[in-house]
Amino acid sequence: MHAHQATPSRPALSADAESVGAEGLLPRLALTPGEPAGIGMELVAKLAASDFAADLIVIADPGALDAAARAAGIGLRIASYDPSETITARARGSVRVIAMSLRAPAVPGTLDPRNAPYVLATLARAADGAASGEFDAIVTAPVHKGVINDAGIPFTGHTEFFAQRAGRDVVMMLTAPGGGRAASGGALRVALATTHLPLSAVPAAITRAGLVRTLRILCDDLIAHFRIAAPRVAVLGLNPHAGEGGHLGREEIDEIAPAIKQLRAAGFDVQGPIPADTAFVPAQLERYDAVLAMYHDQGLPVLKHAGFGHAVNVTLGLPYVRTSVDHGTALDLAGGNRADPGSLLAAARLARDLAKR
Known part of the structure; x- marks a missing residue:
């Protein structure tokens, strides 16, 4: 993500008055x-x-x-x-x-x-x-x-x-203010199934086993670190219209849907595959605590449009x-x-x- 530009400087950082640690020590x-x-x-x-x-x-x-x-x-x-x-x-x-x-x-x-x-x-x-x-x-x-x-x-x-x-095994997730479920602070959170790969290498990197690992890390860390007791996750499709029933690609049928089924059987609230062009509609986002995008530039342009300069990259796992x-x-x-x-x-x-x- 180093090709992006930072925005011009603002006059000052806002005051910070939050408490120190339990023993009085600063983190x-x-x-x-x-x-x-x-x-x-x-x-x-x-x-x-x-x-x-x-x-x-x-x-x-x-x-x-x-x-x-x-x-x-x-x-x-x-x-x-x-x-x-x-x-x-x-x-x-x-x-x-x-x-x-x-x-x-x-x-x-x-x-x-x-x-x-x-x-x-x-x-x-x-x-x-x-x-x-x-x-x-x-x-x-x-x-x-x-x-x-x-x-x-x-x-x-x-x-x-x-x-x-x-x-x-880790997961890259970016979070920005606004756009998600009010029940989890209203933050927009976008995690990535693949990170810094050429676009031509992405389809082969989308596997059921890899998605299961990624979704488990994502859900576990949303519970443990973000204090979301029962996270709801939207999983995007790779292809336009989430593959259009196999007519625009089979990754959704062969890899993504089986991974979602496996996570749901384990008790996780994971939904999809959802077409990427409608997943970020506000009414859709209000239903989810996080979105799992299949590749870097599928999910991050939306998040950065919503919160560039105030978004945070978190490494889960x-x-x-x-x-x-x-x-x-x-x-x-x-x-x-x-x-x-x-x-x-x-x-x-x-x-x-x-x-x-």
Whole structure:
């Protein structure tokens, strides 16, 4: 999703007055700023400049973080991270940093493959810390998949990286305000059966077994983390008109419908296959807590139209909480103090809330 642009900056983040943890300690969030030539450092600095109630642990090059903050008119107070130190309050503009050095100087808007190993090292440190319980959650700013692959490192995205490192089957889900069942907060939630694949590879990736795994993870996490006691899930068809009874494709008959039948037999409220062109009609969405789309650009354009800049990407199925922004590196905005931190704030809030649960 790194090709999308972030919207121009807004004047300030809204106040944050939510409570700390049960023992009075702030939840500890690991922040990875992502591609150093993009807007990630600026977004992290703007989050730190707010009164967001969390212990923010930034895994990054401290010099690059400070430079991005200064370019945005923010004077950060950067302290070295000591894992034995816990805090009950965080002053505006203060962060703790796990220092990792860039391989080459970061130039706003200019990608450099030499920094690809640095980006992946920050993700690995966050994943290992979250898996051990050192961090309560991970919040990621956007990476640039292309430049990582240009460095000769196979990489398809954050979601796949964390899944492989944890050895878990995972599901990508984006959530945005408005559009879903009022009974579950009215949020629009769109999960994906496949993620970062060429469109030509999608049909072969739609299998009954894969859909059953995905739907189980989706339903289980909606229950466990989102506190939806009996989630209702709409499953989209792959083909136009959900295959038109087999006349426009057989994936619905051979793979999707049998998976739905299996989940329903196990007691889950899963409906479909539903034609994708009508599933997002407001009257339809009001019936469901989440929608499972068959591929990336089947479901996410609708969600981003509804809530771009305030939507959050959540990785379901991990042994820890991980959230991310809904936009890309926005190289054209980098270094200009024009990036809107709204999605990062939303991602941090959701990570904090899910971690508390």
